[in-house]
Amino acid sequence: MSTIDLKAWYIAKKNIKEKLKNYSSMFWTIAFPIMMLIVYKLAFSADDGSYLINGLTTFDVEFPGIVVYTIGISCVTSAVMFSMSKKDGTLERIDAMPVSRGNVFLGAVISEGVFMNLQIILIYLFGYGILGAHFELAMMPIGYLIALIYGIASIGLGLIIASFLNSPEGANGIAMLSHMCLMFVSGSFFPLDNVSVFFTPQYWVKQVYLQLTVVGDSFSDLLYSGTIITPTSVATFFPIWSGILMILAFAAIFIILGIRIFQKKTTL
Amino acid sequence: MVYGRNLFKLIIIKIMNVSTKKEAIILSSDHNQFNENKLSTEYIIIVQNLEKSFNSVKAVDGISLKVRKGELFSLLGPNGAGKSTTIRMLTTVLKPSNGDARIAEYSLIKEKDKIKPFIGVCPQENVVFEALTAEDNVEFVGRMHGMNTDDIKERTKILLEKMNIAGRKKSAKSFSGGMKRRLNIVMSLINQPQILFLDEPSAGLDPQARRLVWDFIKDLKKTGMTIILTTHDMIEADVLSDHIAIMDHGKIIAFGTVNELKSNSNNGNILEFSFSSRKELIQAKNRLEQITDVKNITEMENNKLIISFTGGVKTLKNEILGKIESFKTLHFREDSLEDIFLKLTGRGLRD
Ligand SMILES: Nc1ncnc2c1ncn2[C@@H]1O[C@H](COP(=O)(O)OP(=O)(O)OP(=O)(O)O)[C@@H](O)[C@H]1O
Ligand SMILES: [Mg+2]
Numbered sequence: 001m002s003t004i005d006l007k008a009w010y011i012a013k014k015n016i017k018e019k020l021k022n023y024s025s026m027f028w029t030i031a032f033p034i035m036m037l038i039v040y041k042l043a044f045s046a047d048d049g050s051y052l053i054n055g056l057t058t059f060d061v062e063f064p065g066i067v068v069y070t071i072g073i074s075c076v077t078s079a080v081m082f083s084m085s086k087k088d089g090t091l092e093r094i095d096a097m098p099v100s101r102g103n104v105f106l107g108a109v110i111s112e113g114v115f116m117n118l119q120i121i122l123i124y125l126f127g128y129g130i131l132g133a134h135f136e137l138a139m140m141p142i143g144y145l146i147a148l149i150y151g152i153a154s155i156g157l158g159l160i161i162a163s164f165l166n167s168p169e170g171a172n173g174i175a176m177l178s179h180m181c182l183m184f185v186s187g188s189f190f191p192l193d194n195v196s197v198f199f200t201p202q203y204w205v206k207q208v209y210l211q212l213t214v215v216g217d218s219f220s221d222l223l224y225s226g227t228i229i230t231p232t233s234v235a236t237f238f239p240i241w242s243g244i245l246m247i248l249a250f251a252a253i254f255i256i257l258g259i260r261i262f263q264k265k266t267t268l
Numbered sequence: 269m270v271y272g273r274n275l276f277k278l279i280i281i282k283i284m285n286v287s288t289k290k291e292a293i294i295l296s297s298d299h300n301q302f303n304e305n306k307l308s309t310e311y312i313i314i315v316q317n318l319e320k321s322f323n324s325v326k327a328v329d330g331i332s333l334k335v336r337k338g339e340l341f342s343l344l345g346p347n348g349a350g351k352s353t354t355i356r357m358l359t360t361v362l363k364p365s366n367g368d369a370r371i372a373e374y375s376l377i378k379e380k381d382k383i384k385p386f387i388g389v390c391p392q393e394n395v396v397f398e399a400l401t402a403e404d405n406v407e408f409v410g411r412m413h414g415m416n417t418d419d420i421k422e423r424t425k426i427l428l429e430k431m432n433i434a435g436r437k438k439s440a441k442s443f444s445g446g447m448k449r450r451l452n453i454v455m456s457l458i459n460q461p462q463i464l465f466l467d468e469p470s471a472g473l474d475p476q477a478r479r480l481v482w483d484f485i486k487d488l489k490k491t492g493m494t495i496i497l498t499t500h501d502m503i504e505a506d507v508l509s510d511h512i513a514i515m516d517h518g519k520i521i522a523f524g525t526v527n528e529l530k531s532n533s534n535n536g537n538i539l540e541f542s543f544s545s546r547k548e549l550i551q552a553k554n555r556l557e558q559i560t561d562v563k564n565i566t567e568m569e570n571n572k573l574i575i576s577f578t579g580g581v582k583t584l585k586n587e588i589l590g591k592i593e594s595f596k597t598l599h600f601r602e603d604s605l606e607d608i609f610l611k612l613t614g615r616g617l618r619d
Contacts, residue, residue: 010411014397014404021399021439089395095361097412098384 004102011099011107015081016114025077029115033070034126040066041131056134063133064209065188068202070119071151072183074112076175078158081108083171086162086266101267105259109155116151120144139212146212146244149251150205154179156254163258163265201250208243312337312372312463312494313358319366320353320518327353329518330367335496335511340489342505343498344605345515346613351498352392354515355467358496359389372462385413388461392468392498394448398441402433402451405440406458413459420458427454432480445472453481457488464488466497470504482507502605512605516613529608536563536578538607539588540599543571548594555591562588566610571596576607 019025044059085091094104127133158175165171183189186202197203313335320328328350335341343351356362358369360380369376372386396405403424410420428436431450435442440451449472456464469485470478485508489495499505505512506526514522514529522529543549549571556562556575561583564576577583584600 007412007414010408014400014408017404018397018399089391089393090397092356092361093389093391093395094412096359096384096387096389097409098381098414099412 003100004106007099008103008106008110011094011103012110012114015107015111019077019081019111019115025080028073029077029119030122033066033073033119033123036069037066037123037126037131059131060134061210063127064206064213065183066127067120067123067147067209068150068186068188068206069183070123071116071147072154072179072202073119074116074151075154075158075161075179076172077115078108078112078155079161079165079171079175080158080168082159082162082262083165084168087166087168091266095267101259101263105159109152112151112155113148116148120147135213143209143213146205146209146247149247150201153201153247153251153254156251156256156258159258159262160254163261201247201254204243204246204250208240208247211240310336313369313496315358315367315369317367318354318357318364318369320350320357320362321365326518328357328364331513331515331518331520332367333513333520333523335494338489338492338494339510340485340495340497340508342509342512343496343515344500344502344505344512344609345498346500346609349515350518351515352467353518355389355391355465355496355498359387359465360384385459386462388456388459388464390452390456390464390466390469392471394445394452396440396443396448396451396455399439401439402428402436402443402454405451406455409455410458415459423458423460424454427457430484432477446474446477449473450477450481453484461493463494463496466495468498468500470499470501478504502609506605514605514609514612521612522608526605529605536576537580537584538601538604539575539577539584540597540601541573541575541592542596543573543594544596546571549573552592552595556588559583559587559591564611574607574610576611 019029040062041059044057044062082091085094091104128135157178161175161178162171165174182200182202185196186200186206187193187197188202188206311334313333315331315333317330317332318328319326319330331350331354333341343354345351353362357364358371358376360376360383364376371383374380374382376383397408400408406424406427407420410424415423424436431454433447433450433454440448443451449469453466453469456466466485470481473481482504485495485497497504497508509526511523511525512529513520541549541552543552549567553565553567553573556565556573559577561579562575562577566574568574575588577588579587
């Protein structure tokens, strides 16, 4: 059964209720990113004025990294959710009912999406509103969208991890580890000048997001003529629009692979 | 000319082939129709040669059975017999390694999605969404079956009341094991299934709750629902079942109504002795073996001996008690399902 209907919404509703009661998941989702923001702000507040680009502070430039970190956490929460459903029998219970796996996946994307939106809004309020990170208003909608698309890629990664792990604890550990590794390898935490960055979705998300929301001042000009710069300010030969394509491609590949592998491992 | 005749022959054969094939197809489809009509009126489940292997373990080893519409069918067997594996296959969540079943007129292998709307499932291990309230848990199952809000509300209220579940607005995390069990039974019933699968429904329930569940199951039967349950409790099987299949090592080793099983076993009466020492037991066993009316002697743990004999009280008084000098306790009873099981497998139901 691959049909999708209203049942996806009821699955999402159930997921949301479950997640709201799961305090550790709520901590990682909401509280931890805000803590990170404050730590970043404090760490970079003693900036001596040696500006990076166009008169921006280090905090301004590192802020997109926090967005990437925060949204990427859905890889952990969805890995935990799916491996849990394997372990506690709820997935098998749902399989005995007339509801498609398509609805199960869509339900998960909807419920995770609700929390992602909440995360982005909170991060924006804190980062831009309270801590004063620099932003270009005209570019915010597309920045928001990029964050959401990356969130879907993260759910896909979570699904892949959950396919191989039956315990939620194991899934939590492995997902957190891979999230952190990807954060470092992509240069999202600290600038990294290495070709490996190109193979991570985080890199593209951070760079495109950075240029659109922080550096850019004219959307179409930037989109067509601007190229992606590396974290160490060296211009690459990639135009911005190709970065957006890369993000879409990563999201598509991760979610399709995730669903395929999970289906293969769990449909009997 | 020869060539021409051969060609003619060939054509005839071709035509005949086609016509015989056609005939065969019509015959078989006729045959099928006949079977299906009969099936829909009499049997709601027909299992054919169902098999499931996990790596090298054959959990279910080619079982075949038929379940009548509206009856209560029990799968009775010890731990590891393959009961749950059978239920998981019949409820479409586990793919059989071999064989097939017709459930509510659909093939388990080819049309499992068509079966799902007709069934209700209470798995052996409680499956509840712990963060959700009792009501929300039941509602979720109803939603997955495409029920509307009013129907769900109405049925949830009735079912939770009948199952004596208080605190329906509390999250299921705070429920005791027995409450979760009863909640699982309610969840399996919200969609008014035609066929209900209960995998050890009374596991973990106290005697009072067990009674409640039994009475409830009996009431369900009156509504015409077909119920398949598994148990290793012979009293449960005895009290509830129309037909019983005894399973062991993935096979059905006996099948029938409770009375059929009992009368077939032909054991007569049962005596359970317990002795204070093994020496005493051996002594008694040697003497009992000499009595012709004693048909079967089985040694159990804790210096217990179970014997079956014919001739009723007379044999007991005149033959048996005269020969045995000392024992700790003595229990005299009719042949039960457990004894039949013991006879068939050489081990107790809880071994
Ligand atoms: N997922 C699995 N992987 C490997 N072996 C399994 C699996 N599930 C069941 N088995 C094996 O299959 C056999 C039958 O198990 P099953 O759970 O069907 O027994 P059961 O009759 O329900 O027993 P119980 O009364 O303990 O519930 C057992 O030997 C069990 O170890
Ligand atoms: Mg079982």
